[in-house]
Amino acid sequence: MIMRLIHINEVIPGIKVAKPIYDSKLSLLVQKDTALSSHLIEKxxxxxxxxxxxxDDISKGIILEPMxxxxxxxxxxxxxxxxxxxxxxxxGEKSKQVREEHIRSLRGIIDDIISEIYSQYDKKYYSTELMGAEMYHYDHAVEVMILSVLIGKKMGIDRERLLKLGMGAILSDIGKSKVPDHILNxxxxxxxxxxxxxxxxxEYGYDMVKELVELSPLSRQIILLHHEKLDGSxxxxxxxxxxxxxxxxxxxICDIFSAIVSDRTYNNRISADVAVEILRSAAPAKLDSDxxxxMMQIVDIYPPGTLVELSTGAYGIVINNNLSAPTRPVLRILTGEQYEEVDMMKDLTIFIKKVVSRLPKS
Ligand SMILES: [Fe+2]
Known part of the structure; x- marks a missing residue:
C-alpha cells in the first residue's frame, strides 16, 4: 500500500483514499481508491x-504495513x-449470561491479536485511523490493549498473562459507560x-465486572488501579x-500515551516523539521509566509517510525506519520539484526538528 496520513484540511478534491473509511456504525463510508469529491470531503x-x-505524488513508494x-x-x-x-x-440474570459470552468473545479476539503480534518479527507499531471521533472510546480501548500487550511481550511476560493484561487494558475504562455523557464528551x-x-x-468499572467469572482477578485489578501513580498522587x-x-x-502508561497521540485530546494530533517526551517528564516520580x-522500543515514532521539518530548515517525508535508531529514519527530502533520498544514519549532521502536518506553501 502506498500512502501517507494527512489532516482533513489538507485534502484536496480528486485525491485518492488509500484505506477505507468507516462511519460510527462501523459501516463502510468510503472505499479504498475512491477519489474524494468536495462533497465527500465536507461529509x-x-x-x-x-x-x-x-x-499522492509525494507518498510514492512509501509502504505502510500495519502490524x-x-x-x-x-x-x-x-x-x-x-x-x-x-x-x-x-x-438482569439473562444480561449477566450475555455479558459473560461477550467477554469470552472479546478474549477470543484479543487472543487472535496476540497471535498476530507473535507472528511479526522486528516490526514496530503505529496506530492506524479507521473512523471518526464518535468511536473514540472504543478505538482508544483497543489501542491501549495493543500497546500494553506489545510492551508486556517485550518485557518477557508469558502469553497467558499477556491475555489477562490485554483484557484488563481493553476494559480499563468500561466504568466510563456510567459517567454522564456531558462530562465524558x-x-x-x-x-x-x-x-x-x-x-x-x-470503581464503577470494577463493580461492573466483579461478578464475571470469565474475567481474571488480574484483569479486574487493572481496571481498578490503572490511574494510580508511583508517588501516591x-x-x-x-x-x-x-x-x-x-x-x-x-x-x-499506554493509556496516557494513547490519549496524547489521539486527535481527541488536543485538536492537533501530538506526534509520538513528543508524546514519549511528555511521558518522560512524569518519570520516574509518577511513571515507571523502564x-x-x-514503549520507545515498540512504537514507531516516525511511521513511513510522516512529514518532518529538519534541523537544516528543509522538509522531508519518512520512507523507512532504521530499527536500531528510531529517531534517524530514511527520508525523502523535498526541495522544490526535486526529491532527494537521505539515510539519516549515514548523514549524522541532520536532525528531525519536529513533525509537521503540512508542507509550507511555496
Ligand atoms: Fe481510565
Missing part, C-alpha cells in the same frame, strides 16, 4: 473524521461497542466536581510504588 468533516490515508490487520482491530472495536451498550441496559478541562465524577469510572487508593503491580503500570523505555 467526512461533518462526522469528525480528522485524518485520512491518501495516495495488526484492520479487520481484527475493527472486530475488537465492534465488540467493545457492544459491551458498552450492553452495560447501558439492565443488569466535554471539550476542554473538567472542573473539580466533574473530575471527581470522572474518577469514579475505576493517583486514584482511587493513592497507592505508591510497590503497591502498584507491574502489569497495572504498563496499562497506565516501561517508557520499552
Amino acid at each position: 467526512l468533516k461533518q462526522i469528525d473524521i480528522r485524518h485520512v490515508y491518501v495516495e 495488526i490487520s484492520d479487520t481484527l482491530k475493527l472486530q475488537a472495536i465492534t465488540m467493545m461497542k457492544m459491551i458498552y451498550e450492553l452495560y447501558d441496559q439492565g443488569q 466535554k471539550k476542554g478541562k473538567l472542573d473539580p466536581a466533574e473530575f471527581d465524577q470522572m474518577k469514579k469510572h475505576v 493517583g486514584y482511587p487508593n493513592g497507592f505508591v510504588a510497590d503497591q502498584i503491580p507491574l502489569l497495572v503500570r504498563i496499562v497506565t 516501561i517508557i523505555n520499552y
Whole structure:
C-alpha cells in the first residue's frame, strides 16, 4: 500500500483514499481508491473524521504495513461497542449470561491479536485511523490493549498473562459507560466536581465486572488501579510504588500515551516523539521509566509517510525506519520539484526538528 496520513484540511478534491473509511456504525463510508469529491470531503468533516490515508505524488513508494490487520482491530472495536451498550441496559440474570459470552468473545479476539503480534518479527507499531471521533472510546480501548500487550511481550511476560493484561487494558475504562455523557464528551478541562465524577469510572468499572467469572482477578485489578501513580498522587487508593503491580503500570502508561497521540485530546494530533517526551517528564516520580523505555522500543515514532521539518530548515517525508535508531529514519527530502533520498544514519549532521502536518506553501 502506498500512502501517507494527512489532516482533513489538507485534502484536496480528486485525491485518492488509500484505506477505507468507516462511519460510527462501523459501516463502510468510503472505499479504498475512491477519489474524494468536495462533497465527500465536507461529509467526512461533518462526522469528525480528522485524518485520512491518501495516495499522492509525494507518498510514492512509501509502504505502510500495519502490524495488526484492520479487520481484527475493527472486530475488537465492534465488540467493545457492544459491551458498552450492553452495560447501558439492565443488569438482569439473562444480561449477566450475555455479558459473560461477550467477554469470552472479546478474549477470543484479543487472543487472535496476540497471535498476530507473535507472528511479526522486528516490526514496530503505529496506530492506524479507521473512523471518526464518535468511536473514540472504543478505538482508544483497543489501542491501549495493543500497546500494553506489545510492551508486556517485550518485557518477557508469558502469553497467558499477556491475555489477562490485554483484557484488563481493553476494559480499563468500561466504568466510563456510567459517567454522564456531558462530562465524558466535554471539550476542554473538567472542573473539580466533574473530575471527581470522572474518577469514579475505576470503581464503577470494577463493580461492573466483579461478578464475571470469565474475567481474571488480574484483569479486574487493572481496571481498578490503572490511574494510580508511583508517588501516591493517583486514584482511587493513592497507592505508591510497590503497591502498584507491574502489569497495572504498563496499562497506565499506554493509556496516557494513547490519549496524547489521539486527535481527541488536543485538536492537533501530538506526534509520538513528543508524546514519549511528555511521558518522560512524569518519570520516574509518577511513571515507571523502564516501561517508557520499552514503549520507545515498540512504537514507531516516525511511521513511513510522516512529514518532518529538519534541523537544516528543509522538509522531508519518512520512507523507512532504521530499527536500531528510531529517531534517524530514511527520508525523502523535498526541495522544490526535486526529491532527494537521505539515510539519516549515514548523514549524522541532520536532525528531525519536529513533525509537521503540512508542507509550507511555496
Ligand atoms: Fe481510565
